Structures are given as C-alpha cells and as structure tokens.
Amino acid sequence: MEHREVVVIGAGPAGAVAAALLKRQGHDVLMLERQQFPRFSIGESLLAHCLEFVEEAGMLPAVQAAGFQVKNGAAFACGDRYTYFDFRDKFTPGPGTTFQVQRAHFDKVLADDAARQGVEVRYLQEVTAADFGGDGPLLDVRGADGASYQVKARFVLDASGYGRVLARLLDLERPSSMPPRKAIFTHIEDRIDDPGFDREKILISVHPEQRGIWYWLIPFSNGRCSFGVVGGENLFGGPGEDLMATLRAMADAAPNLKRILKNAVWDTPANTIGGYSASVQRLHGPGYALLGNAAEFLDPVFSSGVTIALRSSKLAADALHRQLTGAQVDWQAEFADPLMVGVETFRAYVQGWYSGEFQDVVFYEHAQPEIRRMISSILAGYAWDPTNPFVASPQRRLRTLSELCRGAEAQPASA
Numbered sequence: 001m002e003h004r005e006v007v008v009i010g011a012g013p014a015g016a017v018a019a020a021l022l023k024r025q026g027h028d029v030l031m032l033e034r035q036q037f038p039r040f041s042i043g044e045s046l047l048a049h050c051l052e053f054v055e056e057a058g059m060l061p062a063v064q065a066a067g068f069q070v071k072n073g074a075a076f077a078c079g080d081r082y083t084y085f086d087f088r089d090k091f092t093p094g095p096g097t098t099f100q101v102q103r104a105h106f107d108k109v110l111a112d113d114a115a116r117q118g119v120e121v122r123y124l125q126e127v128t129a130a131d132f133g134g135d136g137p138l139l140d141v142r143g144a145d146g147a148s149y150q151v152k153a154r155f156v157l158d159a160s161g162y163g164r165v166l167a168r169l170l171d172l173e174r175p176s177s178m179p180p181r182k183a184i185f186t187h188i189e190d191r192i193d194d195p196g197f198d199r200e201k202i203l204i205s206v207h208p209e210q211r212g213i214w215y216w217l218i219p220f221s222n223g224r225c226s227f228g229v230v231g232g233e234n235l236f237g238g239p240g241e242d243l244m245a246t247l248r249a250m251a252d253a254a255p256n257l258k259r260i261l262k263n264a265v266w267d268t269p270a271n272t273i274g275g276y277s278a279s280v281q282r283l284h285g286p287g288y289a290l291l292g293n294a295a296e297f298l299d300p301v302f303s304s305g306v307t308i309a310l311r312s313s314k315l316a317a318d319a320l321h322r323q324l325t326g327a328q329v330d331w332q333a334e335f336a337d338p339l340m341v342g343v344e345t346f347r348a349y350v351q352g353w354y355s356g357e358f359q360d361v362v363f364y365e366h367a368q369p370e371i372r373r374m375i376s377s378i379l380a381g382y383a384w385d386p387t388n389p390f391v392a393s394p395q396r397r398l399r400t401l402s403e404l405c406r407g408a409e410a411q412p413a414s415a
C-alpha cells in the first residue's frame with residue numbers, strides 16, 4: 001500500500017490550486033484525476049478575484065502566457081436595454097481584470113503547473129472507494145489499466161467537481177436550495193462585426209419575455225465564443241430533442257443576440273447539462289475536506305463557480321498546512337464558515353436574479369456610482385469583503401435597492 005501525506009481527488013481548478021498551495025508549503029501531494037487532460041469542462045468566464053489564488057499558487061505567469069481572452073467586466077442586455085459593470089471600477093481592492101478561457105486548455109495549464117511545482121499528478125486514475133474509519137483515510141483507486149490499488153493519506157481533499165466523490169461515498173448529499181435548471185450550450189465561430197460588441201466582457205442576455213431564461217456569450221481570443229442558454233428543467237432539452245435547433249431558436253428569440261450572431265458559424269454539436277446545483281450536509285470531517293463543486297454549486301449566472309472553488313482551495317490549504325504542522329484546527333471556523341460567507345452572498349444575488357429583483361438593479365440606469373461599484377465588486381467575485389454593505393447584508397440591501405429602482409422607474413419622466 002502506498003502512503004502519502006495529502007491526496008487530492010480531481011485535477012480541475014480547485015484540485016490543482018489546492019495541490020500547488022500545499023506543495024509550496026513543503027507537503028507531499030498526490031493528485032489523482034479520472035480523465036486524461038486536456039478535457040472539456042463548462043465554466044469558461046472567470047471572475048477577477050480568482051486570479052489572486054492563481055497568483056498565490058504561483059500559476060499566474062503560466063495563465064498569462066497562455067493567450068486567453070482578457071475580461072474586464074460583465075455586460076447585460078434585455079430587449080433594448082444594455083448595461084455593463086467594469087471590474088476595474090469597483091469597491092473592493094484587488095485585480096480588476098481576468099480571463100475568458102477554454103477550460104480544456106486552462107485546466108491543463110493549472111494542472112501542468114502544479115506538476116511543475118512538484119505535485120505528483122496521475123491521470124486516468126479514478127477514486128472508487130474511501131474509508132475514513134481506520135487510523136487514517138484509505139482510498140481505493142482504479143488505474144488506467146483497470147487494476148486497483150490503495151493509497152493511505154494523512155488527509156484527503158475532494159476536488160472531484162461534478163463527480164462528487166466523497167459526497168456520494170460518505171452519503172453527504174443534501175438537496176440544493178436552487179430549483180433544478182438546465183443549460184444548452186455550444187462553441188461557435190462567432191464572426192461578430194457589431195462595433196458595439198465588447199469582447200472583453202461576458203454578455204448576459206435576458207429572454208425578452210421570460211425573465212427566468214438567460215443566455216451567456218463568452219468571447220475567446222481565437223474568434224470563437226461559448227454560447228449557452230439557461231432555463232427551467234422542463235423548458236427544453238427533452239429526450240430526442242434537437243439541441244442545436246432549440247439553441248438556435250432560443251438565440252433568434254432574443255433580438256440583440258439574433259443581430260450580434262447573424263454571421264456565426266454553428267460548427268460544434270450542442271450539449272446540455274442539468275441538475276447541476278448541488279449541496280452537502282457538511283464541508284469537512286475527520287481526514288477530509290470538500291472543495292469547489294465537490295461541495296456546493298449554486299448557479300452559473302454570475303460565473304462564480306471557479307472563484308468559489310479557488311477560495312475553498314485557499315482556505316483548505318491554509319487550514320491543512322497548520323494541521324499537518326501540528327496545530328489544532330477548527331475546520332468549521334477556519335474553513336467552512338468563512339467559505340460560506342461568499343457562497344451565501346452569491347446565493348442571495350442568484351435568487352434575486354431569478355426573482356427579478358437583481359435584474360431590476362442591474363438594468364437601473366440612475367444608480368449612484370458608489371452603489372454600482374459595490375455591485376461591480378460582487379460581480380468581480382469579491383463576495384467575501386465584509387466592508388461592502390452588499391456583502392454584509394445582501395438580502396436586505398438587494399430588497400431595498402430593487403424597491404428604489406422599481407419606484408424610480410414608475411415615476412413620470414418629469415418627476
């Protein structure tokens with residue numbers, strides 16, 4: 001049996017960053033990944049805050065050298081209305097730009113960099129069983145040749161994303177607070193010639209008649225875009241449905257997208273993903289902690305997934321380093337509670353998006369610049385900044401602001 005100090009399950013962003021942070025502190029780290037990289041993943045628009053963790057993990061030069069599309073904000077459209085938030089104009093200090101990335105490439109850059117820093121990365125290795133009952137975590141791993149072996153670790157970080165390895169094996173699953181939704185998506189050669197289109201921002205468009213349906217358009221640096229639509233679980237994507245036909249019909253239903261994408265070449269089969277919102281009863285236990293999507297995933301609308309994942313990696317790596325060097329660690333106080341501050345902030349704005357309240361705020365044209373800077377901070381990923389009133393009490397602030405916006409919009413023009 002193999003003995004290791006830390007085993008990380010999954011080599012996505014959460015796993016690679018946690019592994020590198022621990023390696024940089026001098027720990028022995030083995031990262032086991034079920035697939036061969038590069039592999040496709042959804043989740044292509046990053047937030048500015050997540051680059052702070054990429055940098056701390058020593059990976060920023062590699063990411064900067066990879067040639068990804070620079071992103072400096074988020075634009076929103078609904079019918080004739082268009083607005084944007086520039087991440088460089090925000091309340092919380094920190095990076096104001098980030099990247100829009102093909103995840104197959106981005107995730108490989110991070111995993112390769114973790115390996116460069118000394119993490120042992122093994123591909124085509126699937127963790128199939130976990131035992132936390134004995135004198136230390138014991139994992140069963142199925143290797144590329146189909147043969148299984150066991151690894152004993154002092155600690156396991158589960159960064160298996162939608163694989164949800166420990167949530168499944170340890171029966172930690174808990175229903176998400178989010179109703180089930182579904183996305184259909186593809187990559188296109190966009191051929192966008194609209195002078196008003198800003199390639200340095202994700203464009204979120206709202207369906208002109210149904211506010212619960214929205215679209216993402218994420219430009220890459222190679223003349224291509226990721227394009228997708230999100231709606232209720234039963235709205236589209238039924239068995240046998242022509243996903244590409246549905247996606248294109250949905251695009252045509254939004255006049256701004258129909259115009260922007262008029263020359264697009266739809267050269268890649270559409271795909272669908274549903275039931276992606278997930279939660280767990282607890283984020284840690286004796287000998288393990290859950291990172292990124294292996295723990296909780298809310299909703300794609302604010303591109304918060306990778307940022308929450310990397311924040312969880314940073315918190316876990318710090319706590320684990322202390323534990324491995326002899327300190328008594330309170331994982332709830334040092335890892336779970338601080339992580340959930342930002343998760344709950346995003347949850348409030350995601351719920352506000354679908355209730356329509358946050359859409360009112362986003363599209364309100366006369367908001368005070370300072371308020372817009374506070375919202376810009378959250379959209380840039382700074383959802384853990386307690387000095388931002390929209391982080392400190394998100395529901396209350398959002399409700400008050402949305403009432404103000406609705407009231408102001410209802411006033412006659414002369415008022």
Ligand code: FAD
Nearest residue numbers: 010012013014034043045127160161163292293300305306
């Ligand atoms: P992942 O990136 O999923 O990595 C997990 C890895 O674990 C995988 O490589 C997998 O192969 C491996 N694994 C799984 N099981 C095992 C096993 N048994 N043994 C070994 N390895 C295993 N986020 C954003 O930040 N921006 C966006 O624009 C965005 N858009 C999204 C759109 C949609 C429709 C959805 C559903 C999500 C979106 N997300 C977005 C969320 C984003 O996809 C995730 O939050 C992010 O990928 C989580 O990273 P991770 O490292 O936790 O997991």
